[in-house]
Amino acid sequence: MQKYFKRARVAVALLFFIAILISFFDVKGNLPSAFQNSALYLQFTASVLKFITPGTALSIGFIVVIAMTLIGGRIYCSTICPLGILQDIIIFIRRKFTKKQQLRFKKALNVLRYSILILTLVSITFSGVLLINLLDPYAIFGRIGTHVFQPAALLINNFLASFSFLSLPTIEYSPFSLSAFIIALAMLFIIVWFAGTSDRLFCNSICPVGTLLGFLSKFSIFKIKIAHSTCTQCGKCQTVCKANCIDIKNMEVDETRCISCFNCIPVCDLSGIKYKRLKTVPVKTPDNKKGLQRRILLTAVTSYAASKAIPFNTNEISVTEEDLYFDRGPVAPPGAKSIEHLKERCISCHLCVAVCPTKVLQPSFLEYGFTGINIPQMDYNSYFCNFDCHKCGEVCPTGAIITLPQEEKHVTQIGKVHFQVELCIVESEETSCGSCSEHCPTQAVKMVDYNNDLTIPKIDPNICIGCGACEYACPVTDPHKAIYVVSNPEHLIADKPKQEKIEFNDTEEFPF
Amino acid sequence: MKRREFIQKSIGVTAGAGALLTTVSFAKAFGAEKPATGPYDLVAVKGGEPDEMFKKGIAALGGMEAFVKQGDVVVVKPNIGWDAPPERAANTNPILVKAIVEHCFLAGAKKVYVFDNTCDEWTRCYKNSGIEKAVKDAGGEIVSGKEKKMYKNVTIEKGKKLKTASVHELILDSDVFINVPVLKNHGGATMSLTMKNMMGIVWDRGFWHKNNLHQCIADFASHQKPNLNIIDGYNVMKRNGPRGVSVDDVANMKYQILSTDMVAADTAATKIFAVDTKKVKHIAYAEELGVGTTDLKSLNIKRITI
Numbered sequence: 001m002q003k004y005f006k007r008a009r010v011a012v013a014l015l016f017f018i019a020i021l022i023s024f025f026d027v028k029g030n031l032p033s034a035f036q037n038s039a040l041y042l043q044f045t046a047s048v049l050k051f052i053t054p055g056t057a058l059s060i061g062f063i064v065v066i067a068m069t070l071i072g073g074r075i076y077c078s079t080i081c082p083l084g085i086l087q088d089i090i091i092f093i094r095r096k097f098t099k100k101q102q103l104r105f106k107k108a109l110n111v112l113r114y115s116i117l118i119l120t121l122v123s124i125t126f127s128g129v130l131l132i133n134l135l136d137p138y139a140i141f142g143r144i145g146t147h148v149f150q151p152a153a154l155l156i157n158n159f160l161a162s163f164s165f166l167s168l169p170t171i172e173y174s175p176f177s178l179s180a181f182i183i184a185l186a187m188l189f190i191i192v193w194f195a196g197t198s199d200r201l202f203c204n205s206i207c208p209v210g211t212l213l214g215f216l217s218k219f220s221i222f223k224i225k226i227a228h229s230t231c232t233q234c235g236k237c238q239t240v241c242k243a244n245c246i247d248i249k250n251m252e253v254d255e256t257r258c259i260s261c262f263n264c265i266p267v268c269d270l271s272g273i274k275y276k277r278l279k280t281v282p283v284k285t286p287d288n289k290k291g292l293q294r295r296i297l298l299t300a301v302t303s304y305a306a307s308k309a310i311p312f313n314t315n316e317i318s319v320t321e322e323d324l325y326f327d328r329g330p331v332a333p334p335g336a337k338s339i340e341h342l343k344e345r346c347i348s349c350h351l352c353v354a355v356c357p358t359k360v361l362q363p364s365f366l367e368y369g370f371t372g373i374n375i376p377q378m379d380y381n382s383y384f385c386n387f388d389c390h391k392c393g394e395v396c397p398t399g400a401i402i403t404l405p406q407e408e409k410h411v412t413q414i415g416k417v418h419f420q421v422e423l424c425i426v427e428s429e430e431t432s433c434g435s436c437s438e439h440c441p442t443q444a445v446k447m448v449d450y451n452n453d454l455t456i457p458k459i460d461p462n463i464c465i466g467c468g469a470c471e472y473a474c475p476v477t478d479p480h481k482a483i484y485v486v487s488n489p490e491h492l493i494a495d496k497p498k499q500e501k502i503e504f505n506d507t508e509e510f511p512f
Numbered sequence: 513m514k515r516r517e518f519i520q521k522s523i524g525v526t527a528g529a530g531a532l533l534t535t536v537s538f539a540k541a542f543g544a545e546k547p548a549t550g551p552y553d554l555v556a557v558k559g560g561e562p563d564e565m566f567k568k569g570i571a572a573l574g575g576m577e578a579f580v581k582q583g584d585v586v587v588v589k590p591n592i593g594w595d596a597p598p599e600r601a602a603n604t605n606p607i608l609v610k611a612i613v614e615h616c617f618l619a620g621a622k623k624v625y626v627f628d629n630t631c632d633e634w635t636r637c638y639k640n641s642g643i644e645k646a647v648k649d650a651g652g653e654i655v656s657g658k659e660k661k662m663y664k665n666v667t668i669e670k671g672k673k674l675k676t677a678s679v680h681e682l683i684l685d686s687d688v689f690i691n692v693p694v695l696k697n698h699g700g701a702t703m704s705l706t707m708k709n710m711m712g713i714v715w716d717r718g719f720w721h722k723n724n725l726h727q728c729i730a731d732f733a734s735h736q737k738p739n740l741n742i743i744d745g746y747n748v749m750k751r752n753g754p755r756g757v758s759v760d761d762v763a764n765m766k767y768q769i770l771s772t773d774m775v776a777a778d779t780a781a782t783k784i785f786a787v788d789t790k791k792v793k794h795i796a797y798a799e800e801l802g803v804g805t806t807d808l809k810s811l812n813i814k815r816i817t818i
Binding site for chain 1: 556558595631632633635636640656658659698699700701702718719721722723724725726727750751752753754755757758760761762763764765779780783784786790791793808813815
């Protein structure tokens with residue numbers, strides 16, 4: 001019966017992988033958000049972050065994962081983690097198309113993996129979720145999905161769409177973010193390299209989630225074990241172990257690195273290796289851990305000091321009081337509450353970027369500072385935030401962007417409009433324009449009478465929500481937009497536009 | 513455009529033989545008394561629901577058959593610029609759009625396309641305006657206006673400010689172009705009417721806003737003339753246009769204007785809206801370029817009250 005475990009694992013893994021991939025291919029945000037929510041519910045880090053964020057839906061996916069691990073080991077790593085499954089796919093392809101290479105037992109890189117885990121946890125106190133952002137497997141996969149897989153899928157779709165008999169719609173490409181693309185591509189290369197040369201080494205030496213779940217696996221009820229009585233030490237199991245954790249010489253399996261992929265079970269003709277219920281063994285702590293911790297602490301302190309020594313967003317460029325364009329700060333999406341909150345929760349999986357229907361949400365580079373690298377920001381050159389849409393908040397798996405009810409989204413002020421009249425077409429060219437006001441959903445930018453039957457924008461920042469429609473639509477480019485949004489680092493609540501029902505007296509006669 | 517020029521010339525040559533077909537007033541051409549019957553230069557409908565208003569209105573213009581011939585490819589261009597529901601009147605009424613598409617098919621159209629180069633994200637506009645469904649229900653095809661490669665450069669010969677524009681292929685290639693704006697207030701262009709609605713068939717609107725919006729609107733109207741214009745004045749956004757803030761901006765005025773003359777149609781619309789026609793500068797600019805006439809008294813107008 002255990003012979004079928006592997007097939008079941010593959011089936012479940014593919015199911016998760018495809019669902020997660022589809023989540024990231026939802027270019028226009030057309031899928032019901034519940035789809036993304038369920039596909040990603042068990043993503044470990046995201047679930048933890050969402051759990052500790054007040055005002056979000058109940059997020060206990062990580063508890064399920066912990067429970068799963070305590071029962072059967074690192075099932076997360078082989079069936080739920082998209083980056084793990086991606087590596088399995090790469091390993092599968094490699095082994096299919098190259099001379100079947102026999103896998104070997106390797107020693108665990110304990111110092112490396114526990115240092116990374118500890119450093120990641122310790123670093124939260126001074127650089128927020130930066131290391132989680134860079135190392136969490138789901139976040140890495142998300143960035144690859146958004147910036148490599150999604151454009152690739154669109155390319156293929158649009159190529160096929162050029163054959164009219166297929167009657168496929170062409171889909172617009174999302175704005176290209178060079179920094180995000182490079183980071184995602186670099187991560188993809190690293191993953192391909194790891195999987196192509198060293199199997200699941202990434203999961204067993206770098207990935208902090210893998211290390212943590214590996215540690216928990218010591219206590220799991222079911223483990224892969226070699227039956228000393230039946231095993232002939234033929235080593236077949238070892239040659240198919242992607243985690244390189246079967247030590248056939250000593251007939252031992254390193255449960256901290258076993259990802260419960262069950263590859264080993266069906267290859268054994270004698271049922272000598274099995275998933276078994278076992279008593280837990282006492283935990284052996286690596287001897288050098290204390291010294292290591294001290295070193296880590298030291299590194300942490302120095303890097304913290306260093307990060308303070310090089311401040312970002314310096315205000316050295318002197319600007320006139322009026323011109324805030326180059327000093328208006330990054331704008332966090334509605335539901336992020338504040339830039340601080342966003343930085344504390346966002347692991348840059350970029351799901352919001354992938355599904356934002358207008359593509360106003362784009363990855364930042366260093367706009368939020370180094371510790372906020374790649375976190376999404378509102379980019380009003382790409383587009384503007386749709387008044388009635390809150391897809392980003394609906395899909396965010398970490399609670400970095402909280403789902404806002406429609407009415408609250410309508411008044412959530414993420415920034416304020418700023419107007420430089422001297423740059424405005426109406427003032428400089430003395431011709432009509434009104435592009436900004438045209439797009440403004442609250443009429444915080446309103447056209448009022450001006451010289452010679454013209455109308456000119458008048459702003460009311462109190463009812464502005466910072467959606468950026470005015471900035472996007474403004475035709476002025478030299479030296480920059482005449483109207484733009486200045487960020488609210490803390491999001492505020494805007495006043496509702498005052499509206500009275502328009503009066504209309506019907507007449508019997510035609511007016512002409 | 514060509515038809516009218518041809519007709520105008522033929523009036524001169526064959527003493528009014530062609531005048532029965534034309535939409536330009538022969539009353540004006542001959543200085544004669546206004547006839548009590550058609551053909552009409554402009555039809556205005558008041559009261560009723562958008563579809564029945566259209567039915568009566570188009571009948572007065574000789575039916576859709578006067579515009580759409582058997583096997584024609586038709587493109588209908590409503591205003592679908594905003595992600596707003598029909599009752600907000602930011603977009604053309606979907607019931608009207610549906611009725612127009614249906615009439616096109618009844619007149620023998622082979623294909624009816626509908627599109628707009630929207631302001632808000634286009635898929636949301638198409639969906640939430642109710643127009644996507646209306647078009648599909650009527651058997652028409654709604655296509656994206658956001659594919660840049662679909663836009664082809666044209667030269668605006670009479671253009672004062674606007675010398676070239678990128679126009680959607682469907683407009684250039686279709687046999688019949690029906691322009692269906694919604695009557696509304698507009699912060700920048702004062703009013704959004706037939707000529708303003710044409711901004712949704714070009715790609716680079718930013719240039720227009722930068723280079724004397726009113727003149728550009730008029731310039732483009734001198735180049736591209738719809739075969740028929742239908743102004744939807746059923747629900748009218750009286751202020752905060754063109755997007756509007758809420759339904760409070762909207763008055764249920766129940767008007768509809770049909771004409772081949774954009775200038776005349778827009779002039780009539782300003783009167784309904786009770787705004788000084790002169791304030792909507794592109795109307796006068798367009799008249800100057802010979803697009804049409806603001807002199808409603810010179811026109812043969814059919815007024816229908818339901």
